[in-house]
Amino acid sequence: MGIQKGTVFDIKRFSIHDGPGIRTTVFLKGCPLRCWWCHNPESQDPRPELILRAERCIGCGACVEACEAGAIYVEDGRIYTDRTRCTRCGACTEVCYAEAREMAGQEMSVEAVMAEIERDVTFYDTSGGGVTFSGGEPLTQPDFLLALLRACRERGIHTAVDTCGYGPWETMAAVAEETDLLLYDLKLMDEAKHRRYTGVSNRPILDNLRRLAERGTPIFLRVPIVPGINDSEEELRRLAAFAANLPNVNRVDLLPYHPTGKGKYERLGRDYPLPDLHSPSEERMQEIAHLLEDLGLDVGIGG
Ligand code: SF4
Ligand code: SF4
Known part of the structure; x- marks a missing residue:
């Protein structure tokens, strides 16, 4: 078997917003979704750009x-x-x-990525941290991701996978088997809106979540709050009702929309889909958090 390689567009050390403790976040390139609010547009195309x-x-x-x-x-x-x-x-x-x-994006071997990860093992150990594989959507490079997860497990390093949940169940199940935690994005319950704002149906995402609940895989749900798109009371109530039925969801992190990705679209020669949208206020985020808490969820603001 040859050397396992994949396309990585960034590796961030000392991250504190991508799971517990101090972490290294490895961003894999390629995503099947095209969310209008995406702040990492350089992550979407699977090829270097x-x-x-x-x-x-x-x-x-x-x-x-x-x-x-x-x-x-x-x-x-x-x-x-x-x-x-x-x-x-x-x-x-x-x-x-x-x-x-x-x-944006370079081919790296599993060994090269592991060499970066291993630089901060002491910090993972002292902070209860580890490694998070993010993207893009890491499930779009399943063999590379699985090889990385196994290499981390062999070295006793805690892993999390940040996923949009859109992918074949077989891949999701294999990843769930090899990782310690899933950070699972849930954007919109309304099917038509989900198609409009992300480009794909939410059915596989919700189905995968239900099946992961049956397996008991630990999950932190991550919900971007995008004003005017997914923050209506009806939408939030539907989301809370769905999440409250998943016993493996330990908490829900609300991620306020921010327009920091705007300049990146220009640098990639693309138009920004939400040119006039502003971040939700802190008061609005608190209001949403309280609504979801009242509906029985354990909620945090930020990653
Ligand atoms: S623009 Fe740059 S990356 Fe594109 S083909 Fe020319 S040299 Fe290569
Ligand atoms: S012309 Fe501009 S973009 Fe091209 S190499 Fe010189 S500085 Fe860089």
Whole structure:
């Protein structure tokens, strides 16, 4: 068997919002959903992707020379990139000393990821932390994810998998078998709205949750609160009624929408789907938390 590899777009050390204790969060690239509020748009496409920070460009022209695909050209003294011709080779990022160009996503082996994870074992041990595999959607790289989970288990490192829940049950069950905790995103109970705002049905997500409840896999539910999209009382009551029937859900974390992903869309050459939306106020978050607590859930605000 060859070396197991996958595509990773970030590794964050000392994270305190992705599960218990101090954690290293490994972000795997690729996601089947396209949530309008996604603040990691660079996580969605499974392939490596070019990020452009046009404001940093000093017009040296080195990238034009380096691009064998002819995707970069000069017009009226300015540098332009035609993404339809870009083959994602990354050559231009190697020669851009102004750091205006960067690739989101790189291929890494299980061993290379484990070397990063193992740097902070002492912190995991002292804080009750560990590693969280996030994304994107980590289940889109099942073999890589399972190999990483097994490697962590062999070394006695606690693992969590942050999932949108959308994937074949067989994959979900295999992952649930190998991880200590699932951080499971639940965005909308209304099927039509779920399709509209994420691009997919919520049925597999709800079905997988029910089946995980039968297995007793420990779950922290994560609910993004997106004003005007999923924060109506009706929607929140439906969600609470569903969650209250899942005995394996230990708590519900409410994650307030924030527009920090906005600039990233521009750097990827895409339009931001919610240009005028603001974060919910602290008072509004408290109000929602109290509503869900009154309906029998153990609620926290933030990750
Ligand atoms: S190499 Fe970087 S700084 Fe030079 S022209 Fe290209 S994008 Fe601009
Ligand atoms: S990533 Fe490769 S193909 Fe795309 S613009 Fe840069 S050099 Fe050209």
